[in-house]
Amino acid sequence: MSSLGTAGTKRSARHLLKANAWFVFAFLYVPIVVLVVFSFNGSERVNVWQGLSARWYGEALGNTQVISALRVSLIVAVSSTIVSTVLGTAVALALDRYRFKGRRALDGTVYLPIVIPDITMAVMLLVFFAEAFKLIHTFGPRLTLGVTTVALSHIAFNISFVAVVVRARLDQFDRTLEEAARDLYATPWRTFRRVTLPLIAPGIAAGALLALTLSLDDVVISAFTAGPGATTLPVYVFSTIRQGVTPELNAISTLMLAASITLVVASLALQRPRSTTP
Amino acid sequence: MPPLRRAKPAAAQPTEAEPDAPASPTPTGPEAPASLTPAEVTAQRRRRRTGTLMATPGALYLLIFFVVPLGLITVYSFATRTSTGRTSLSGWNLNSYERIADDVIGGIIARSAWLAFLTTVLCLVAAYPFAYYLATRPPRLRARLLVLVMIPFWTNGLVRIFAIRFLLGSNGPASALSEAMGFGTFRILFTPTAVVLGMVYGFLTFMVLPLYVALERMDWRLVEAARDLYASGAKAFWRVTVPLTRSGIVAGCVLVFVPSFGSYVVPEILGGAKTLLIGSYVARQFQAARNWPLGAALSVLIIVAMLVAVAINQRNSANAERTQGVTR
Amino acid sequence: MSSAPPPDAGSSVPAVEMHGISKRFSDVVAVDGVDLQIGDGEFFALLGPSGCGKTTTLRMIAGLDIPSEGRLAIFGEEVASWPPDRRPVNTVFQAYALFPHMTVAQNIAFGLQMRGIRGPDADRQVAEATALVQLEGMEHRRPSQLSGGQQQRVALARALVNHPKVLLLDEPLGALDLKLRQEMQVELKALQREVGITFVFVTHDQEEALAMSDRVGVMSEGRLLQVGTPAEVYEHPASRFVADFIGRTNLLEGTTESPSAVRLDVGAVVTAANELDAGSPAALSVRPEQVRLHRRGEAPEGDPCLDGVITDATYLGHAFVYTVAVGRTVGAGGTSSGDRAATITARSETGSAALAAGEPVSVSWSPAATTVVAD
Numbered sequence: 001m002s003s004l005g006t007a008g009t010k011r012s013a014r015h016l017l018k019a020n021a022w023f024v025f026a027f028l029y030v031p032i033v034v035l036v037v038f039s040f041n042g043s044e045r046v047n048v049w050q051g052l053s054a055r056w057y058g059e060a061l062g063n064t065q066v067i068s069a070l071r072v073s074l075i076v077a078v079s080s081t082i083v084s085t086v087l088g089t090a091v092a093l094a095l096d097r098y099r100f101k102g103r104r105a106l107d108g109t110v111y112l113p114i115v116i117p118d119i120t121m122a123v124m125l126l127v128f129f130a131e132a133f134k135l136i137h138t139f140g141p142r143l144t145l146g147v148t149t150v151a152l153s154h155i156a157f158n159i160s161f162v163a164v165v166v167r168a169r170l171d172q173f174d175r176t177l178e179e180a181a182r183d184l185y186a187t188p189w190r191t192f193r194r195v196t197l198p199l200i201a202p203g204i205a206a207g208a209l210l211a212l213t214l215s216l217d218d219v220v221i222s223a224f225t226a227g228p229g230a231t232t233l234p235v236y237v238f239s240t241i242r243q244g245v246t247p248e249l250n251a252i253s254t255l256m257l258a259a260s261i262t263l264v265v266a267s268l269a270l271q272r273p274r275s276t277t278p
Numbered sequence: 279m280p281p282l283r284r285a286k287p288a289a290a291q292p293t294e295a296e297p298d299a300p301a302s303p304t305p306t307g308p309e310a311p312a313s314l315t316p317a318e319v320t321a322q323r324r325r326r327r328t329g330t331l332m333a334t335p336g337a338l339y340l341l342i343f344f345v346v347p348l349g350l351i352t353v354y355s356f357a358t359r360t361s362t363g364r365t366s367l368s369g370w371n372l373n374s375y376e377r378i379a380d381d382v383i384g385g386i387i388a389r390s391a392w393l394a395f396l397t398t399v400l401c402l403v404a405a406y407p408f409a410y411y412l413a414t415r416p417p418r419l420r421a422r423l424l425v426l427v428m429i430p431f432w433t434n435g436l437v438r439i440f441a442i443r444f445l446l447g448s449n450g451p452a453s454a455l456s457e458a459m460g461f462g463t464f465r466i467l468f469t470p471t472a473v474v475l476g477m478v479y480g481f482l483t484f485m486v487l488p489l490y491v492a493l494e495r496m497d498w499r500l501v502e503a504a505r506d507l508y509a510s511g512a513k514a515f516w517r518v519t520v521p522l523t524r525s526g527i528v529a530g531c532v533l534v535f536v537p538s539f540g541s542y543v544v545p546e547i548l549g550g551a552k553t554l555l556i557g558s559y560v561a562r563q564f565q566a567a568r569n570w571p572l573g574a575a576l577s578v579l580i581i582v583a584m585l586v587a588v589a590i591n592q593r594n595s596a597n598a599e600r601t602q603g604v605t606r
Numbered sequence: 607m608s609s610a611p612p613p614d615a616g617s618s619v620p621a622v623e624m625h626g627i628s629k630r631f632s633d634v635v636a637v638d639g640v641d642l643q644i645g646d647g648e649f650f651a652l653l654g655p656s657g658c659g660k661t662t663t664l665r666m667i668a669g670l671d672i673p674s675e676g677r678l679a680i681f682g683e684e685v686a687s688w689p690p691d692r693r694p695v696n697t698v699f700q701a702y703a704l705f706p707h708m709t710v711a712q713n714i715a716f717g718l719q720m721r722g723i724r725g726p727d728a729d730r731q732v733a734e735a736t737a738l739v740q741l742e743g744m745e746h747r748r749p750s751q752l753s754g755g756q757q758q759r760v761a762l763a764r765a766l767v768n769h770p771k772v773l774l775l776d777e778p779l780g781a782l783d784l785k786l787r788q789e790m791q792v793e794l795k796a797l798q799r800e801v802g803i804t805f806v807f808v809t810h811d812q813e814e815a816l817a818m819s820d821r822v823g824v825m826s827e828g829r830l831l832q833v834g835t836p837a838e839v840y841e842h843p844a845s846r847f848v849a850d851f852i853g854r855t856n857l858l859e860g861t862t863e864s865p866s867a868v869r870l871d872v873g874a875v876v877t878a879a880n881e882l883d884a885g886s887p888a889a890l891s892v893r894p895e896q897v898r899l900h901r902r903g904e905a906p907e908g909d910p911c912l913d914g915v916i917t918d919a920t921y922l923g924h925a926f927v928y929t930v931a932v933g934r935t936v937g938a939g940g941t942s943s944g945d946r947a948a949t950i951t952a953r954s955e956t957g958s959a960a961l962a963a964g965e966p967v968s969v970s971w972s973p974a975a976t977t978v979v980a981d
Contacts, residue, residue: 013511016407017407017410017411018411020404020407020408020411021407021408021411021412023404024404024405024408024482024486025426027404027479027482028426028427028430028479028482028483029430030445031438031441031442031444031445031479032430032433032438032441034441034444034445034451035437035440035441035444035445038444038451045449086335087335087336087339088336090332090333090335090336091332091333091336091337093332094329094330094332094333094336095333097329098325098326098328098329098330098332098333099325099326099329100326100329100330100333101326101330102333102337103329103333106333106336106337106340109340109344109345110340111588112344112588113340113344115532115533115536115584115587115588116581116584117536117537117539117540117541117542117557117580117584118537118540118542118543119540119541119542119557119560119561119577119580120351120540120560120577120580120581120584122561123351123560123561123564123573123574123577124344124347124348124350124351124577125343125347126564127347127350127351127354127570127574128343128346128347128350131350152343153343155339155343156339156340156343156344159336159339159340160340163336210432213432216434217434217435217436219435219436219543220542220543224561224564234434234436237436237437237440238436238543238546238547241440241443241547242546242547245440245443245444245447245450249440250444253434253437253440253441256434256436256437257433257434257437259434260432260433260434260437261429261433263432264428264429264431264432264433265429267432268425268428
């Protein structure tokens with residue numbers, strides 16, 4: 001059944017399709033592989049191969065700027081993931097199964113942070129924080145951009161991603177399972193705890209992993225909403241690249257790559273379709 | 279109640295049977311009928327309250343940190359820039375919007391749109407046959423190949439663009455290879471070509487996935503029917519396959535065009551002075567140039583472009599759902 | 607509406623009692639003014655085509671839908687506004703709705719746990735229920751590892767372990783193949799006798815309803831059209847819909863002349879076993895197996911008789927099914943002189959002489975075997 005699509009295709013066309021597929025895979029992977037290989041280059045100069053060495057990993061991990069940026073990144077990623085997972089899951093549940101005032105408006109708005117280009121979201125939040133701080137200052141406290149504003153901004157886009165992922169899971173959810181639980185003397189709350197939650201848990205976990213990944217990836221929004229001392233790792237990498245490519249950057253990038261691939265694989269394993277109905 | 283007694287062993291032994299009858303859709307929508315019993319009213323009110331309770335924290339968050347900023351940036355776009363570079367929320371005017379038409383900014387917008395268009399076309403040309411190939415593999419292989427597509431989709435975008443920068447750098451591996459082969463160093467970096475290449479690299483998977491979904495859902499028997507009705511392979515492709523996967527094509531184009539048009543990281547890393555794009559230009563207005571009203575107006579422009587693209591996509595997918603209903 | 611009293615009703619309170627129950631979903635009326643009493647210990651089938659409101663009726667008894675109108679009592683207690691978890695009823699869902707993340711034993715124990723029954727007492731009851739449906743040894747499997755028939759048994763055990771006062775079954779056999787379905791019909795009936803619980807069974811399969819239940823309620827378009835024993839509904843359908851829906855029948859159009867006599871459009875005045883108001887359009891229902899076939903002119907005197915021509919003969923192994931054209935088209939050769947044509951389906955055991963298409967015949971039947979039904 002699956003090969004029917006090419007059954008009627010000419011031999012030459014089939015070869016072209018295959019060649020194109022290999023070309024695309026090569027295009028996607030060659031730059032990454034080259035980067036990883038060269039990150040183990042011992043040489044000072046990026047283009048001269050001087051034998052395998054983990055030297056630049058040592059340098060990178062000994063760089064206090066890198067370590068403090070990593071710390072900021074982790075704090076922001078973990079806190080924004082926790083908050084956005086809770087809020088996003090609640091939004092997904094509400095949109096999926098309840099009717100309430102403003103449902104339509106919420107349904108339309110929740111997708112926008114996903115499609116809006118980063119730079120627009122970044123300057124919107126910058127203007128917002130500037131105005132909010134002005135307003136708060138009239139009451140006394142003087143606030144500035146920092147780790148908190150970065151985390152608050154990450155939550156703003158992560159809620160949407162979590163909501164979309166969880167909602168996709170809820171779409172496949174068989175509502176009669178909840179009715180069965182109610183019929184078997186479970187209160188609404190216990191139905192949720194014992195039946196709904198365990199069954200949508202993989203979706204929530206996938207949403208949380210996505211939020212974590214996106215938070216660790218973000219450059220633009222972090223760059224605009226971070227004050228001094230709140231530099232995240234991607235922002236550090238971004239500003240360093242503009243001054244030129246260094247072997248140390250290769251090593252940091254490879255580490256970030258490894259972290260995000262780990263998260264993707266975990267997320268894919270979670271989302272592997274498992275039958276929810278017997 | 280009598281206790282359950284053990285049943286006599288019956289002749290029937292459980293045999294293998296697949297439960298294939300799906301539950302019939304039972305009407306459960308809590309819409310308001312003409313008249314309601316008090317019980318119905320209570321149940322409805324309780325559901326409404328639960329829904330509101332669950333949606334409120336997230337909705338409030340989006341209101342404060344997304345909708346309000348969206349409104350603020352719109353307000354800013356009509357504000358005045360003082361001589362010191364501060365923004366004065368008074369003297370509302372359209373000056374920032376008028377500047378969109380001037381040569382420099384108009385040129386930047388046109389260049390951004392053009393490069394985003396090029397990126398979209400290149401992605402479509404590479405991704406359609408690629409997705410076609412994926413969708414027509416046997417299920418097991420398909421699942422594995424899909425994982426290979428998903429990995430770059432979710433891996434750190436900055437790092438991937440950095441990889442391109444490293445590869446293409448004047449002292450990078452590509453250049454070294456070309457020199458070793460006697461072609462001399464090549465200079466792509468900091469040209470529009472490098473920017474388009476980087477955006478294709480960054481956003482290609484955004485095109486592949488919706489196309490793959492559309493092709494995978496397609497009923498291949500329709501292509502066979504077309505072949506049976508004397509269509510050549512190419513004709514069947516253009517007259518049946520392409521129209522039936524239109525929703526995927528449009529979705530993919532929107533998903534590539536919008537971020538390309540507003541891209542900031544790619545041109546900053548791979549572009550040069552001659553490839554100033556609207557994303558970078560906006561950023562500058564909020565940084566060194568300190569012209570927030572102009573930056574705000576250009577942001578509004580990007581948002582409007584995005585909303586148009588999203589609307590096109592939504593209308594298209596609604597249409598697609600209707601046609602799918604007929605063909606299935 | 608002919609409504610036989612529930613058997614064993616005696617002085618005891620009915621298990622389920624509905625008065626003027628209606629359910630509307632926005633502008634659709636799913637159930638329209640249903641009055642129904644189901645007796646304690648009865649096996650009651652709600653029968654009707656899909657979309658007739660039978661499932662909604664069941665869901666209202668379960669508490670999964672709230673009636674828009676009317677009163678609903680279970681063993682004398684008004685429950686219309688009670689949530690499902692407070693009602694002493696349990697449901698076997700159409701696709702079973704087994705919890706995929708729990709084992710068979712956990713599924714069965716769920717209801718007990720929710721009512722706070724735990725420990726050895728719960729274990730004993732789960733074991734009993736497992737044995738009752740013959741699933742010993744499967745306790746630790748997941749629903750996805752079971753066959754359709756086994757899943758069905760888990761769904762039954764999961765409901766019965768709670769000793770519900772009423773067990774509701776929503777097309778419980780619909781997902782099974784024919785052979786297994788027939789075996790389960792026998793088993794379910796035996797099980798019901800065994801546990802003595804009132805069963806309310808929803809099905810669209812009239813044979814299943816007739817074979818299993820003590821009484822049948824036939825529904826169409828939200829209305830309960832007739833309630834009675836399988837024999838009553840089959841032999842004396844109260845309406846054209848019921849006659850047509852339950853079993854196969856010949857409906858001969860006509861007008862009532864006197865309460866029990868009908869002038870058929872195909873040209874004969876016949877009497878039936880029941881009575882209707884005179885002068886209204888009606889139809890005569892004659893079951894195919896009640897139609898007797900004779901060579902033209904050899905029909906016995908006394909019984910209603912029509913002349914016709916065989917247009918089709920189908921061999922079914924144990925029987926022949928003949929289609930006989932009667933009325934205007936055969937008027938020239940026969941005695942029928944009505945101004946309309948009709949076909950009558952007749953069924954006869956194999957063994958009697960086979961008749962071929964084109965043969966002129968007469969059909970007759972005994973008036974006691976027919977019913978006049980209004981539109």
